[in-house]
Amino acid sequence: MAGPVIFERIALIGLGLIAGSMGLRIQQDGLAREVVGTSRSAPTREAAEALGLCHRITATAAEAVRDADLVVLCVPIGAMEAVAREIAPHLKPGAVVSDVGSVKRAVIEAVQPHLPEGTHFVPAHPLAGTEHSGPHAGFPELFENRWCLLTPVTTDADAIDRVTRLWQALGSNVEAMDPDHHDRVLAVTSHAPHLIAYTMVGVADDLRRVTDSEVIKYSAAGFRDFTRIAASDPVMWRDVFLNNREATLEILGRFTEELFALQRAIRTGDGEMLHDYFTRTRAIRRGIIEAGQDTAAPDFGRGKPR
Numbered sequence: 001m002a003g004p005v006i007f008e009r010i011a012l013i014g015l016g017l018i019a020g021s022m023g024l025r026i027q028q029d030g031l032a033r034e035v036v037g038t039s040r041s042a043p044t045r046e047a048a049e050a051l052g053l054c055h056r057i058t059a060t061a062a063e064a065v066r067d068a069d070l071v072v073l074c075v076p077i078g079a080m081e082a083v084a085r086e087i088a089p090h091l092k093p094g095a096v097v098s099d100v101g102s103v104k105r106a107v108i109e110a111v112q113p114h115l116p117e118g119t120h121f122v123p124a125h126p127l128a129g130t131e132h133s134g135p136h137a138g139f140p141e142l143f144e145n146r147w148c149l150l151t152p153v154t155t156d157a158d159a160i161d162r163v164t165r166l167w168q169a170l171g172s173n174v175e176a177m178d179p180d181h182h183d184r185v186l187a188v189t190s191h192a193p194h195l196i197a198y199t200m201v202g203v204a205d206d207l208r209r210v211t212d213s214e215v216i217k218y219s220a221a222g223f224r225d226f227t228r229i230a231a232s233d234p235v236m237w238r239d240v241f242l243n244n245r246e247a248t249l250e251i252l253g254r255f256t257e258e259l260f261a262l263q264r265a266i267r268t269g270d271g272e273m274l275h276d277y278f279t280r281t282r283a284i285r286r287g288i289i290e291a292g293q294d295t296a297a298p299d300f301g302r303g304k305p306r
């Protein structure tokens, strides 16, 4: 389907789940005249080529960003600085630079100092993903009905407007946010929950050694949801925690306090406390559903390696 061209040429750096999904959708809807992509490993570039994630794949990031109007950094957070340093001398004057990192303050601090005067940095975070990674994981509907949060560094209204329109065209609802606020919110809604899932599955794995395969064999739906989350990419999540340290530790501190309170209620047989607590949390879930905001529910079956 041909759509409105928002950027003439878009360069995607790092061809995994997010870049692959963007590349497919941008091409499908004609949101750019050309999508150029690159990744550091040759097998990834070959896979991306075979899957048609971009119009053109280049061997280096320097080549990919040449004459690009928008450059989107889609690499793990720990790789953002090196990529920014590499592309900086090759950026077109006036180019818009963005990223999709799950943490915003650390990415701004890593990338912004390398960007030449006259380029416009509009960091973004699509609140959409799956536990799959790599070029095979991408699919064009990934961002449909999800949020995309922007934490603009530039004050250039046209750059912000075009990045907003791109994410809207990819299917997302877009909102601007202060980067520190973003990191605090995501610590609650995404980062701490992932760590809890990793821990729970780790505990079950330890138990498995005691009970053979019972933990897996009889795993109930709740635990299976944890295993899906805990199957997420180790590099990505290592970098998330190392780069959103303070906010995540703050939430984990609160979590531990609540866990101790619940543990005590179980030990002392305080059924009233447990009932009140679970009634409160159930109301939160119902509020989300009533507000029509249950758009983050995982869509099983999508994003699986093809």
Ligand SMILES: NC(=O)c1ccc[n+]([C@@H]2O[C@H](COP(=O)([O-])OP(=O)(O)OC[C@H]3O[C@@H](n4cnc5c(N)ncnc54)[C@H](O)[C@@H]3O)[C@@H](O)[C@H]2O)c1
Binding pocket: 013, 014, 015, 016, 017, 018, 019, 039, 040, 041, 044, 074, 075, 076, 077, 079, 082, 083, 100, 101, 102, 103, 125, 126, 127, 128, 129, 130, 131, 132, 133, 134, 135, 137, 233, 236
């Ligand atoms: N997966 C999610 O659920 C999700 C959701 C929203 C945002 N994000 C963010 O998007 C970014 C990419 O995540 P993804 O899920 O697409 O990851 P991915 O692992 O699927 O893809 C990452 C790509 O970056 C490349 N890469 C890795 N290290 C590199 C380096 N040092 N230099 C150059 N390229 C390198 C890899 O080869 C791969 O092509 C991350 O910053 C992540 O925080 C992820």
Ligand SMILES: O=C(O)C(=O)C[C@]1(C(=O)O)C=C[C@@H](O)C=C1
Binding pocket: 101, 102, 126, 127, 128, 129, 130, 131, 189, 190, 191, 229, 296, 298
């Ligand atoms: O559904 C999933 O697999 C996700 O965990 C996606 C999820 C999230 O926590 O919602 C994970 C990290 C991203 O930065 C954004 C989205």
